[in-house]
Amino acid sequence: MVFDPRRLRRASFNGIGFHVDTGDVEAGHRVATPTIPNGTWLNESFGPNPRKFEIEAYLAGDAAEAVSETLLAAAETKHRGLLVMPVGGARMVRLTKAKRQFAKDKLGYLSVSIEAVAEPDLSQTRLSPNALAASLFASAGLVTDGLAGFAMAGLQLVGFPVTVLEAAIEAGADILGDLAAITELLRLSPEAKAPVSLALSSATASLAALPNDPAGFGRAVANLAVAIGDAADPAMLAGVLNDLGPPADAAPAQVSRGTSVTIAENAAVAVAITAAARALATGEAQARRTYADRPQAVAARAEAMAVFDDALSRIGRSGLDLLDQLSAMGGIVAELAQRQEADLAPLITVSANRPLPALVWAWSLYGDPGRADELATRAGASHPGFMPERFEALAS
Numbered sequence: 001m002v003f004d005p006r007r008l009r010r011a012s013f014n015g016i017g018f019h020v021d022t023g024d025v026e027a028g029h030r031v032a033t034p035t036i037p038n039g040t041w042l043n044e045s046f047g048p049n050p051r052k053f054e055i056e057a058y059l060a061g062d063a064a065e066a067v068s069e070t071l072l073a074a075a076e077t078k079h080r081g082l083l084v085m086p087v088g089g090a091r092m093v094r095l096t097k098a099k100r101q102f103a104k105d106k107l108g109y110l111s112v113s114i115e116a117v118a119e120p121d122l123s124q125t126r127l128s129p130n131a132l133a134a135s136l137f138a139s140a141g142l143v144t145d146g147l148a149g150f151a152m153a154g155l156q157l158v159g160f161p162v163t164v165l166e167a168a169i170e171a172g173a174d175i176l177g178d179l180a181a182i183t184e185l186l187r188l189s190p191e192a193k194a195p196v197s198l199a200l201s202s203a204t205a206s207l208a209a210l211p212n213d214p215a216g217f218g219r220a221v222a223n224l225a226v227a228i229g230d231a232a233d234p235a236m237l238a239g240v241l242n243d244l245g246p247p248a249d250a251a252p253a254q255v256s257r258g259t260s261v262t263i264a265e266n267a268a269v270a271v272a273i274t275a276a277a278r279a280l281a282t283g284e285a286q287a288r289r290t291y292a293d294r295p296q297a298v299a300a301r302a303e304a305m306a307v308f309d310d311a312l313s314r315i316g317r318s319g320l321d322l323l324d325q326l327s328a329m330g331g332i333v334a335e336l337a338q339r340q341e342a343d344l345a346p347l348i349t350v351s352a353n354r355p356l357p358a359l360v361w362a363w364s365l366y367g368d369p370g371r372a373d374e375l376a377t378r379a380g381a382s383h384p385g386f387m388p389e390r391f392e393a394l395a396s
Helices: 064-076 129-154 162-185 189-205 214-231 233-243 258-288 294-315 317-342 360-365 369-379
Strands: 008-012 016-026 029-032 046-047 050-057 080-085 089-100 112-117 347-351 390-394
Touching: 016 046, 016 064, 016 317, 050 064, 050 080, 050 347, 064 089, 089 360, 129 214, 162 233, 162 258, 162 317, 189 214, 214 258, 233 258, 233 294, 233 317, 258 294, 258 317, 294 317, 369 390
Parallel strands: none
Antiparallel strands: 008 016, 008 080, 016 050, 029 046, 050 112, 080 089, 089 112, 347 390
């Protein structure tokens, strides 16, 4: 290929200008294939490889030699800087190699081959599970404020007849009844139930003042939901909510046509508050949840997201603040489960042509006979000495 200086385009590294004819970019993914005894292979992803750049830089002018020496020195120190290319724009990179090639000097241009690797974008660094759990506890306070504001803005109480106010109080009682039923199904110990009972008593007291202080009632409901989330076993709470299903829509009010629309709208807001309280309790509990394997983490994330999605679908325009805060909390719940899932070993299926004791399997798979009971429990064996011929186990 004939070298034509007119085809060269401008580029730079950390303010050091040069011309380029070609610039190759390499991207990839890190995949490991661990060895699994008596099983098929397993491809496990460890994220993308850092993007690599290979550039032919041409230097011209009286300072060409000095610039080439600067690039060589920068490569020796793995210098970090901004690489600006004609295509692809600017990117922060780490210079890893520079090679001066005298054979490529053409028409007064000095040639330097540069290799660089992209620096990670620190703005997208993900939080640790502990930090995400702390974020969940912090977001619960914001959701509490949002729920109080939603009750204030959503419930139509001022200036309406007694029938509307009485219907609103009945709808509020249904909210507390739903949370009380969930508490009973959780089968809490007396010690764990004590703060929940205290929060329920406070919410019941605020119900009488609902027509005058809907925000106070909304805050009391949120506090009750947080107390339930703190006291409940996270897995049991998820199972209870899954068995109950979404909150039922309110039945049409049997009153005069003039107030039925207002009563129906207030009832819809009450159902939305119920769904939001369930989501708040779920988020509070998820901060403490642990998982035995990846499928359990995936299923738990799906169950939690179903609760949040139902709540978000019921909140209207009057609850934009609550919508934002609850959506943010749901995002933290999903990311926390995903991070915990990534830290768990994947499941594999192991088999043998005859039954083997769990002790043999534990030594064969992990080199640790102490994990025999774990294998027997996961396989559903009636006795660790009599394992099934085929079962699932953790890869490590």
